[in-house]
Amino acid sequence: MTDYQTIIDTIGAQCRQSMDRGKVANYIPELAKVSDSKFGIHLVDSNKNNYRAGHSDEAFSIQSISKVLSLVLAFTLVDNAILSRVDVEPSGDPFNHLSLLEFENGIPRNPLINAGAIVVADILVTELQDPKRDFLQFVRDLTNDQTIDFDKKVARSEKKTGFKNYAAANLLKSYGNLKNDVETVLDFYFHQCSIAMDCAQLTKAFFIFMNRGVCQRNKTYLTLGQVKRINAIMLTCGFYDEAGEFAFEVGLPGKSGVGGGIVALLPGKYCVAVWSPGLNAKGNSKLGMEALEKLTTESHQSIF
Ligand code: DON
Numbered sequence: 001m002t003d004y005q006t007i008i009d010t011i012g013a014q015c016r017q018s019m020d021r022g023k024v025a026n027y028i029p030e031l032a033k034v035s036d037s038k039f040g041i042h043l044v045d046s047n048k049n050n051y052r053a054g055h056s057d058e059a060f061s062i063q064s065i066s067k068v069l070s071l072v073l074a075f076t077l078v079d080n081a082i083l084s085r086v087d088v089e090p091s092g093d094p095f096n097h098l099s100l101l102e103f104e105n106g107i108p109r110n111p112l113i114n115a116g117a118i119v120v121a122d123i124l125v126t127e128l129q130d131p132k133r134d135f136l137q138f139v140r141d142l143t144n145d146q147t148i149d150f151d152k153k154v155a156r157s158e159k160k161t162g163f164k165n166y167a168a169a170n171l172l173k174s175y176g177n178l179k180n181d182v183e184t185v186l187d188f189y190f191h192q193c194s195i196a197m198d199c200a201q202l203t204k205a206f207f208i209f210m211n212r213g214v215c216q217r218n219k220t221y222l223t224l225g226q227v228k229r230i231n232a233i234m235l236t237c238g239f240y241d242e243a244g245e246f247a248f249e250v251g252l253p254g255k256s257g258v259g260g261g262i263v264a265l266l267p268g269k270y271c272v273a274v275w276s277p278g279l280n281a282k283g284n285s286k287l288g289m290e291a292l293e294k295l296t297t298e299s300h301q302s303i304f
Contacts, residue, residue: 004043004051004270007298012053014294015039015276015287022278022286025258030157031061034260036278041291042199043272044207048216052200059196060275061154063257064095066192067117068234069205073138074111074120075226077127085123085177086116088233095240095283096164098171106175110237112255115168118178121189125180131188139195143204144217148197155187155194162190193257202263202273209234209253210265231267235303242282242289249293251302262288266301 016039026032040055074082091100091109101108101115108116128134132150140146158165169186172178178185197205208215209231213222222230234253239246246254254264260277262285272295276287296302 002299002301004045004299007295008041008043008051008053010298011291011294012039012041015291016054018287018290020286021276022280024260024277025279025283027161028154028158028258029161030151030154031259031277034060034277036276038260038275038277039287040199040275041272042203043270043295044203045270046211046268050200050203055275056199056273058275059198059201060261060277061151061193061257061259062195062197062202062261063193063259064112064117065202065255065257065261065263066195067112067120068230068238068255068263069139069142070117070120070124070135070192071111071230071233072142072208072222073135074123074127075230076221078123079226082111082120082123086111086119088229088237090236090243092241096168098164098168101168101171106172106177108172110233112233112237113240114165115172118165118169118172118185118189121192122172122178122180122185125185125188132191135188135192136195139205142208142215142221143197143201144215145201145204148195148201150191151194151196154196155190158190158193159186162186165189197261199261199273199275202261203271206263206265206271206273210267210269210271231265239284240282242280242284246284246289249289251296251304252292253303254292256284256288258283260285260288262292264292266303269301
């Protein structure tokens, strides 16, 4: 049996000492206040055994990790109808890139870049009765944790400086690929990104992707076909223009956020979340990626 705790303790000790920690995101001013000295990791295996190290129960802004959760809810509400409005190809571009969107007539490359997630947000705004309340309730149910909440300061902070997301939403609107008004959809999107969760809570939320669509309370959220598809999207698009590097070094489907979190999973085996706020040049957690590379290398386990 793999000794995950020893591996995680070693990774935690190495990462805590690392001098080269990347740069904390500052384009959302509220995120710049977080210390780059934080490091946490939490792993849950298929038998629901938990292994942790460092600041694994300190909440942080999940940011783009939320895009996978909104995609799950959209799939459960409208299933493959999503695919007429968002493609599933890696973009090879940064998360907030816009020129492809114009070249491709307002159809975003995939649901994990900002433009694609804004289309998914639009679908949720249309489908949900009270979008922010209902989405938050969905995340709380998925994790069986009613304490999870939006960080309204972070949402407000992003709204003030989210010029590129306004540009993306306006471009989508001009191509007829945004049904609701720009302000309503972005208000929802900024709130979904602002959700604060810790590594332990994130492994609970992403448990469904390693457990055939079934959460820790044995409730089924996704069909096997949907799990296959979302895991494939995470593997090919979850790290933007670093998706190839992540597959090459780590070898797991996963998703990052500019708050410095990464969640990844090995189907049938485990789900892991790591947090270190310093980002690399591609906007993914620097130590988070290094930690996950060490995990799959040391455990000799990856999807490959
Ligand atoms: O829309 C944005 O720019 C942020 N709310 C989320 C970006 C993000 O997390 C990119 N991931 N690494």
